[in-house]
Amino acid sequence: MVAYTTAPGDVETGPEKRTVVLIEKKSSTGWMWKLSVTLLVAALCFGGVLLFAWYWNGKPQTLIQSGQTEALTKTDTAEKTDPHSTLRRISSKAKAAIHLEGSYDEDEGSKDQVEWKSGQGQAFAQGGFRLVDNKIVIPQTGLYFVYSQASFRVSCSDGEEEGAGGHHTPLSHRISRSSESMGSDVSLMSAVRSACQNTAQDDSYSDGRGWYNTIYLGAVFQLNRGDRLWTETNQLSELETEEGKTFFGVFAL
Template sequence: MVAYTTAPCDLEMGPEERTVVLIEKKSATGWMWKVSVALLVAALCFAGVLLFAWYWNGKPEILIHSGQTEALTKNDHTEKTDPHSTLRRISSKAKAAIHLEGSYDEDEGLKDQVEWKNGQGQAFAQGGFRLVDNKIVIPQTGLYFVYSQASFRVSCSDGDEEGAGRHLTPLSHTISRFSESMGTDVSLMSAVRSACQNTAHEDSYSDGRGWYNTIYLGAVFQLNRGDRLETETNQLSELETDEGKTFFGVFAL
């Protein structure tokens, strides 16, 4: 906003001799208004940049098609409810881990223990872990989570008469450790279950479909470099070896 004022002159001069000089005065209010507008524009630009960054960093799911989003949601729900998938996900993020799938064939391979296999199904090894002579070799001294699961399907009725062949069948699964410092095998974890127990659901045992049970072992241990871990399982002919039912693994903490 511009204002004008007249400069003082000699009053004794005549009107024809007087000269009027206009002097431009800049208003302080106009200058402050311009500065305020400039600050407001700068603030709006900065807010726009922040909003743009939040949009792209906080909403990555917009880039996923609806079908892919639904599939990811279903997979995530499955992994949350499946302990086997949870362990596999955790161990896959560990700096050193191994996960093995179990198998057993009376006519092939090992006769008296579960045969652990790497490189099939969900099995893998990383960070220096090795499978040697059906045993897991620890790569470095430290804390490790050791786990294993054995699944069984036991036939509880194998005769024509009602209840024939029914008996208590103990199922056991053990993880042992061999260390050079100890010079002998030491049991780390073990569990025993009884199959074909007499319950209210006796009809389920007499139809020949079998009795199902799972033994799961898992705990944290301080292990030394070169230690070897192995399992011992009975009732191998009753073992379920479909993918995800019988497994053995270790991961570093």
């Protein structure tokens, strides 16, 4: 900014001859404006750095949580589609439970009953349950869910007629109870089915080597301490004993 200032004239020269001096005055608002712009730019840069750091620090945690949720969802879906896993999960949360896997081998002398084992596959025992003489011993008086499954593969051809379906083969599976308080043995649950039929059934099928059929039993009972439970199954030579096909268990409610 330039201001015009008139210098005092010489008295002797008169008013006609005066010297005009130009004096430049710098405005104080110019440097303040530049300083404000500089501070604003610095503030914006600092804010951008903070936002960038916050975004990248939070993103890995979000990805981890998302991955964990997806993994849990897949696990839950797989378990829901497997009834055997569902029974195992429910019984494992019970105060007392036992789950046994069945086996049968004529060469080992098991000719009249399924041999139940607690130390193989998914079998386990907890809460005082014991397996004595192939029977489950109830640890305490109370309500219990008792269940068992027997799977069969039956050859339906009698050798005299061509093709399958020449005769019917009855299959049976039973759970019995021995109780000192009742004084006698009683049958808790039982089922009888025929695997060989001329038409297909909903719960059995054939693959050219025989008919497959499964008998499942399950219900709630009031049992006493010391009661013993066991199974009776016919057609043992046709029994399927692969893991998860034939089992026996009890868990407290």
